[in-house]
Amino acid sequence: MYAVFRKELADHLGSKRFAILFMLVFLAAILAIYVAIQSIRSVVTPTTEFVFLKMFTTSGETLPSFPFFISLFIPIIGIALGFDTINSERASGNLSRLLSQPIYRDSVINGKFLAGLAVISTMIVTVIAIVAGLGLRIIGVPPSSEETLRLIAFAIISIIYGAFWMALATLFSVFFNRAATSMLASIALWIFFFFFMSMIAGAIANAQAPLGSNPTAEEMIRNFGIQGMLGRISPCTLYAEATTALLTPELGSFNTALMVLSTFTSGRMITPLPFSQSLLLVWPQTVSIVALAAICFGVSYVKFMTEEIRAV
Amino acid sequence: MGQVVVETNNLTKTYDGFTAVDGLNLRIEEGEIFGFLGPNGAGKTTTILMLLGLTEPSSGTAQVCGYNPTREPLKVKRIVGYLPESVGFYEDLTARQNLEYTAELNNLRKGEYEQKITDLLATVGLSKVADQQVSTFSRGMRQRLGIADIWVKEPKLAFLDEPTIGIDPEGIDEILKLIVNMAKRKITIIFCSHQLEQVQKICTRVGILAKGHLVADGSIDRLGDKAVGGGRYRIEAEVGQVSPQLVTSLQRVNGVLAVQASGNSLLISCDKDLRGQIAKAIVDSDNLLVGMKIEEHSLEKIYKKYSREA
Numbered sequence: 001m002y003a004v005f006r007k008e009l010a011d012h013l014g015s016k017r018f019a020i021l022f023m024l025v026f027l028a029a030i031l032a033i034y035v036a037i038q039s040i041r042s043v044v045t046p047t048t049e050f051v052f053l054k055m056f057t058t059s060g061e062t063l064p065s066f067p068f069f070i071s072l073f074i075p076i077i078g079i080a081l082g083f084d085t086i087n088s089e090r091a092s093g094n095l096s097r098l099l100s101q102p103i104y105r106d107s108v109i110n111g112k113f114l115a116g117l118a119v120i121s122t123m124i125v126t127v128i129a130i131v132a133g134l135g136l137r138i139i140g141v142p143p144s145s146e147e148t149l150r151l152i153a154f155a156i157i158s159i160i161y162g163a164f165w166m167a168l169a170t171l172f173s174v175f176f177n178r179a180a181t182s183m184l185a186s187i188a189l190w191i192f193f194f195f196f197m198s199m200i201a202g203a204i205a206n207a208q209a210p211l212g213s214n215p216t217a218e219e220m221i222r223n224f225g226i227q228g229m230l231g232r233i234s235p236c237t238l239y240a241e242a243t244t245a246l247l248t249p250e251l252g253s254f255n256t257a258l259m260v261l262s263t264f265t266s267g268r269m270i271t272p273l274p275f276s277q278s279l280l281l282v283w284p285q286t287v288s289i290v291a292l293a294a295i296c297f298g299v300s301y302v303k304f305m306t307e308e309i310r311a312v
Numbered sequence: 313m314g315q316v317v318v319e320t321n322n323l324t325k326t327y328d329g330f331t332a333v334d335g336l337n338l339r340i341e342e343g344e345i346f347g348f349l350g351p352n353g354a355g356k357t358t359t360i361l362m363l364l365g366l367t368e369p370s371s372g373t374a375q376v377c378g379y380n381p382t383r384e385p386l387k388v389k390r391i392v393g394y395l396p397e398s399v400g401f402y403e404d405l406t407a408r409q410n411l412e413y414t415a416e417l418n419n420l421r422k423g424e425y426e427q428k429i430t431d432l433l434a435t436v437g438l439s440k441v442a443d444q445q446v447s448t449f450s451r452g453m454r455q456r457l458g459i460a461d462i463w464v465k466e467p468k469l470a471f472l473d474e475p476t477i478g479i480d481p482e483g484i485d486e487i488l489k490l491i492v493n494m495a496k497r498k499i500t501i502i503f504c505s506h507q508l509e510q511v512q513k514i515c516t517r518v519g520i521l522a523k524g525h526l527v528a529d530g531s532i533d534r535l536g537d538k539a540v541g542g543g544r545y546r547i548e549a550e551v552g553q554v555s556p557q558l559v560t561s562l563q564r565v566n567g568v569l570a571v572q573a574s575g576n577s578l579l580i581s582c583d584k585d586l587r588g589q590i591a592k593a594i595v596d597s598d599n600l601l602v603g604m605k606i607e608e609h610s611l612e613k614i615y616k617k618y619s620r621e622a
Contacts, residue, residue: 003416011404093400097461100364100394101417102386309366310327310358 004103004111005118012081012119021077025123028073029130032066035059037138049272050249052143053150055135057247066131067154067243070124071236074158075194077123078165079186081116084179085109085170086304091179096309109304113170113297120162128155146249146275153279154246160289161239165190167296174300174307193234201230232285235292242285249273251281314341317469317500318363322372324524325358332358334524335372340502340517342468345495347511348504350521351619356504357397359521360471364394377468390418393462393499397473399454403447407438407457410446411464418465425464432460436490452483459490469500476507488514512611520618528618536609539617543569543583546607549590550577552600561597565589576602 012018036055043058044051059065086109089095098108128151136142143151168189172182205227211219231237245251249272273281318340325333333355340346350356361367363374365385374381381388401410408429415425433442436456441449449457455475462470472491476484484507492514495501505511511518512532520528520535528535533544551558554573562571562578567586572579580590587604594601 003413007413007416011402015404092403093396093398094402095400096366096396097394097399097401097458098417099366100389100392100396101414101465102390102419103417104386308368309361 001103001107001111001114004107005115008112008115009118012115017080018119021073021080022123025073025077025127026130028066028069029127029134031063032056032069032131033134033138035063035065036135040139050144050147051139051141052132052135052147053247053249055139056131056151056154067240067247070127070158071161071240071243072194074120074124074162074239075165075190075236077120078116078162079169079183079190081119082113082166082169083173083183083186085112085116085173086300087173087177087179087182090177099309105305106301109170109301113166116166117159117163120166121159124155124158124162149275150246150249150278153275153282154243157239157242157246157282157286157289160286160293161235164235164289164293164296167293167300171296171300171303174303190236193236197234197237198227198231201227201233204230232288235289238285238288242282242289245278245282245285249275249278251278314343316340316375317342317344318374318376318502320359320363320372320374323359323362323369323374324371325355325362325367326370331524333362333369336521336524336526338519338526338529340500342500343495343498344517345491345501345503345515347515347518348502348521349506349508349511349518349615352506354521355524356521357473360394360473360502360504364388364392364471390465391468393465393467393470395455395458395462395470395472395475397477397504399458399461401446401449401454401457401461404445406443406445407433407449407460408442410457411460414461414464420464429460429464432463435463435493436460437486452479452487455479455483455487456490459487459494463494467499469502470494471502471504473504474506475503476505476510484510508611508615518611520615522619527621528614532609532611532614535614535618539614543581544609545582545585547580547582547587547590548577548605548607549580549594550602550604551594552576552602554578555597555599558594558597558599561593562590565593 036058039058039060040055044054048054056066059068086095089098089108099105132143132151165186169182169186172185173179176182176185205223208226209219209222211223215223232241251273316339318338320336320338323333323336323338324331336355336359338359348356348359358367362369363376363381365381365388368382376388377391379387401407402413405413411429411432412425415429420428430439430442433439436459438453438456438460441453446454446457458475459472475491476487479487488510491501491503503511503515515532517531518528518535519526528539530538536544554576559571559573559578562568562580565586566589567582567584568590569581569583580586585606587606591601591604
């Protein structure tokens, strides 16, 4: 498997695809820094606790924040690295030659997946390091140990999220014989989850628990609850929630209505959660993404392993 | 008798009700160049895939160098090379890099394979383009690279599926030479092809597969005897006038099996090339020899006969 891994990794690193993706990610990092420099002064007050994290989460007036950029690019990277894993080998006539070598069949799919994972990890760690490094120089506030831990957790969940999209694209590459089809299918699914899922969730929630002109607290909680639950079908929502909770320690709950209400009714200050509590908060999201990635990879693995090589 | 390299016993493969290979009994010995013939869809590739352990037989067994390809696919793949019909390489890699990858997949160490790959590229005539991307290669170059690719692992047995298809005549000669060269290095070869004259040129034995059955198996001479009848050679002599005396005197020539007259020509079948003796016999019986043609058993005739029967 090591030979496959090494060759695939070398292929990725030398490919134009990688260069394009890396430029994209690099641009996102630069933009994020730019946005942070523009607007960080207005959000940071002398009492602000997590200045370094603020640099990552600040969004400008027209430009979105760094996590948003990343959440946009990770699926693209994952899909770009995975959509032709198996079908390109088949189409180029390499597969039967490869499988007639003395290697276990799963080394092919495992080696390729691990190589992709290594590339995604490199990209994500690099981009976070770039933002952190430049930010450190520009704003001059070093990260606290908790902020560092939160950033590491952010990197890990981002890698897992990337692995999910790559596994999904790999799944399509096993099932569809044409690389173009598998890419389109992956992108279609991504668009659906990213753009439409929240709309659909909102529509269903409004139908189930309509909000009147003057909704009661109970109605709001019910409506937002349904919307949240349905939205969590989408891995995009899961990832967005997880990163928000990790990078915004002030966030105590995912139910927006509950958050708003609790501040209004009790008038209490929002106190940031300790890291361990934030982790607890994102645990279900993390497990769900891991499970989704495992299911996608598992199905493609089984399909690839049991598939018969047939005479054409 | 040499060592048995491939042996199958009632090997059968069914795909959703369609029988691709039906009770195949095949036996191939070390050092043979076995021509594996048959019309498209006769089950040749399926047989190869089963022998490689890439496809599981529905029933029956196969043995490759004493290993069962279904149970011990890795051991079989270590000693067997396979050149698929439409072989593909990694287009972005150079010829050398492609071969290096194969060597690494075969667990060869860098020190071991570097020199070997350089030598092999020279053997197949690709030294000059060794460091060019495969995407610039012609079909013939790819096939030669394919032969180098199976040679890297030094197999005991090589399956070549249509290695000469779509290649110019000179290229074909080069590839056939390479195949004979491989056979000289004790590599048993199974050569699948529709190019019958090529098979006839290099193969020591042929097997004809039709609808999943092995309908003929043996050397070309033997199959020719059985299928077409008569001796190995057919000599057609055109004479001034055919007379019964001439036929009798020709029949008396040592080695002549049968003489048949039609119009002004005589069809003589014999085991050896007897053109000299026959010419002498014709002239001795005061006849005119106008022309003479000799024909060997053609594999094409044999093939057509067997595949028609099936």
